[in-house]
Amino acid sequence: MADHPRHVILNANLIPGGTIGSPWRRAAEPAAHFVGIEHYLDVARTAERGLLDAVFLADSPDLQAKDWNAPSRLLDPFIAQAVVAANTSHIGLIVTATTSYNDPYNLARSFAALSAVSGGRVGWNYVVTGGDAAARNYSMDAALPKSERYARAAEFIDVVTALWDSAPADAIAGDKATGRYLDPAVVRPIDHDGKFFRVAGPLKAPPLTHGRPVLIQAGASTHGVELGARTADAVYSAHVDPAAAARRRADLRSRAEAAGRHPDSVKLLPGLIIVLADTEAAARRRERELIDLIPDDVQLVNLADRLGVEPDALELDAPFPWDKIPDENADAGSRGQRAVLLEYVRSSGADTRGAARLLASGSVHAKVVGGPDQVAGFIADWFASGACDGFNLMIDELPGGLADFVDHVVPLLRRRGIVRSEYETATLRGHYGL
DSSP states (O other): OOOOOOOOOOOOOOOOOSSSSSSGOOOOSSSGGSSHHHHHHHHOOOHHHOOOOOOEEESSOOOGGGGGTTTOOOOOOHHHHHHHHHTTSSOOOEEEEEESSSOHHHHHHHHHHHHHHHHHHHEEEEOOOOHHHHHHHGGOOOOOOOHHHHHHHHHHHHHHHHEEEEEEEOEEEEETTTEEEEOOOOOOOOOOOOSOOOOOOOSSSOOOOTOSOOOEEEEOOOOOOOHHHOOOOOHHHHHSHHHHHHHHHHHHHHHHHHSOOOOGGGGEEEEEEEEOSSSSSHHHHHHHHHHHTTTTHHHHHHHHHHHHHHHHOOOSSSSGGGSSSSSTTTTTTTSSHHHHHHHHHHHHTOHHHHHHHHHHHTTTEEEEEOOOOHHHHHHHHHTTSSSSSSSEEEEESSOOOOOHHHHHHHHHHHHHOSSSOOOSSSSSSHHHHO
């Protein structure tokens, strides 16, 4: 464990154009800018200027309903983060890659390579998601059942980490006298023979001289919670209540300890949506303006996609159609994003249009709308209460909203002593205090 004071972990979630509504529609840049590398670099450089911990790139293996009406992450995340690595020096680089539609050897090699070229600034957000549409892109008729996806994921991660360990930091002998370059005493095969994978190894990749890439898990199902407690260095979550987040963090730490790990070895990082302006009134006006940029038909399609129903089952100016939502989707005991949205709708009494606007405002995550003092206070309060170890920052508009956060909120957090005044470490593992 790191011995420096605990600080709040802050990742910038690179959602092209921003999180709230359709910010790309009012931006000065052309529409194509938001799926290009310059946009990614703008965000990463701004995050590094603010001494944030990482830039996080989510990804999905197929086009989804929302992708037709807003810029999504069209660049391959490994290629994008490799370019970001070459143009930054300290910011962490988190790549999302699915265990359902990849091969462990290839993925282990790609992450090892990205770690080498970035100096150990790499994290892997491993996901098991991907429905039937994604499966059909990978020569499958349908996605695996959920339990089998998680069983595959558990074995997948075991194989990847074994491959990383097969070429340890001291793998390069570099003995010019004998001509021996790699040391056969430490570079060993893994000879894995499991239910899903047979992998001999060792990994052909640069040795991980900075340690393994940081492992990050997202998902709150029973399978996901168990996998995260056993394997993850950090867990992403969706919480709107600090007490619920604190319970999740305590449970995660307890499960990690039961798995033979130090409880501090896993961090809880909820998503946090930020709408920042000079005053709360100005921030709320900004939020409304961004949501108003989404056409009605797009709001309806996005809501239908989140609820798992057909768009023609919904009518914006009508009561919320509880009777059309399958029981398993309405289960408030689930902590998935759909369930959190439904809880919001139920508690607020929103109609269908209200539900669509709630979704557009990102209300499945914690959110703060206000001035710099309010935003800094929100972050500090959650952190001090033990609700989390940090946040995935989901900024309303990018990169401008992130620049405002760096210029006006980070100094307030620094005065509270919970963010760094300079980078003390050069790796993502170091930034996280792992």
